[in-house]
Amino acid sequence: MRGFSGAFLAVSGMFYIMLMTNILIAVTCLPVWVLGLLVDLRSSWLWVAVFAILLAPALAGADAVFKAYSLDASTAAVRTFFRAWRDSWRRVGLVGLGFQAFFLVVGVDFYVLTLWGYGMLALPITIVLAGVGTVTAMVSWVGLMDRPDLTRIAVVKASLYLVVRKAGWSVFSLVILGVVGSVVWVQPALGLGLLLAPGLYVVWGNSRRTLFDLLPTTEQIHDDDPQLVRRIRKDPT
Numbered sequence: 001m002r003g004f005s006g007a008f009l010a011v012s013g014m015f016y017i018m019l020m021t022n023i024l025i026a027v028t029c030l031p032v033w034v035l036g037l038l039v040d041l042r043s044s045w046l047w048v049a050v051f052a053i054l055l056a057p058a059l060a061g062a063d064a065v066f067k068a069y070s071l072d073a074s075t076a077a078v079r080t081f082f083r084a085w086r087d088s089w090r091r092v093g094l095v096g097l098g099f100q101a102f103f104l105v106v107g108v109d110f111y112v113l114t115l116w117g118y119g120m121l122a123l124p125i126t127i128v129l130a131g132v133g134t135v136t137a138m139v140s141w142v143g144l145m146d147r148p149d150l151t152r153i154a155v156v157k158a159s160l161y162l163v164v165r166k167a168g169w170s171v172f173s174l175v176i177l178g179v180v181g182s183v184v185w186v187q188p189a190l191g192l193g194l195l196l197a198p199g200l201y202v203v204w205g206n207s208r209r210t211l212f213d214l215l216p217t218t219e220q221i222h223d224d225d226p227q228l229v230r231r232i233r234k235d236p237t
Contacts, residue, residue: 013075020077021062021197028058028085037188049104056096059141060088062197066204067146084145092144095152099137106130134177135170136160142207146215162210169206176202 026033031051035044064084068074106129113122136159143155150158163170180199184191208215 013069013073016075017065017069017077018197018201021065021081021200022193024065024078024081024085025058025062025196025200026192028061029054033188033192037184049100052100053093053096056092056141057085057088059138059200060092060145061085062200063142063145063204066201088145091148091152092141095140095144095156096137098156099133099140102133103130106133131174132160132163132170135163135173138173138177138203139163139207139210142204143211143214146208146211158214159211162214166210169210173203173206176206 029051032048032054035048035051061081061084065077065080068076068080074080106126110119110122110126113119136156139159139162140156143150143159144152147155176199180191180195183195
């Protein structure tokens with residue numbers, strides 16, 4: 001009975017965490033969803049790019065929720081999310097602006113090359129740059145939240161290096177993000193209401209594996225034995 005009770009609590013806790021994270025991301029990024037899903041992107045893409053900065057602290061909040069649940073079995077999703085969302089604007093927001101500028105430059109360059117008739121030649125390079133930039137951004141959010149002692153540029157540089165070095169995890173994250181993005185585009189209610197947080201949870205796990213050597217020692221073993229992590233935290237010796 002105890003085993004069944006534990007399994008039930010674990011499943012119900014995970015379901016609650018995923019549901020609340022979906023809701024919180026949707027609420028904090030509402031302008032992005034409204035413009036991206038309800039307005040013709042041909043006329044609203046610039047505003048979508050501007051409001052995309054809202055995604056950075058929202059992802060930081062989701063990372064904090066996932067971490068609290070995985071390490072401490074905490075289901076205080078709302079409080080954890082908004083605390084991280086509030087405190088991460090300066091650290092994560094500035095990095096988000098940098099990635100926004102990067103994606104804007106890549107997109108504009110591809111558009112110009114397409115006008116000049118070199119679109120097919122530029123397409124592979126554009127896809128690679130966009131893919132590496134996307135995964136580096138996701139890994140950077142995790143690094144920025146888990147290693148506040150490091151500078152922003154140091155975290156981004158380490159993330160870029162590890163994303164390329166551990167390409168398997170990077171490709172896996174891109175596949176997950178592509179699937180979630182496709183579902184959100186075709187079925188917004190299903191994607192934002194059910195699949196967004198589970199997909200981000202998988203990407204968060206991949207990002208932590210990518211940053212394994214950069215994480216604090218007590219967090220490197222959380223996938224194997226969460227209870228051992230808690231014991232180490234209480235008695236570091």
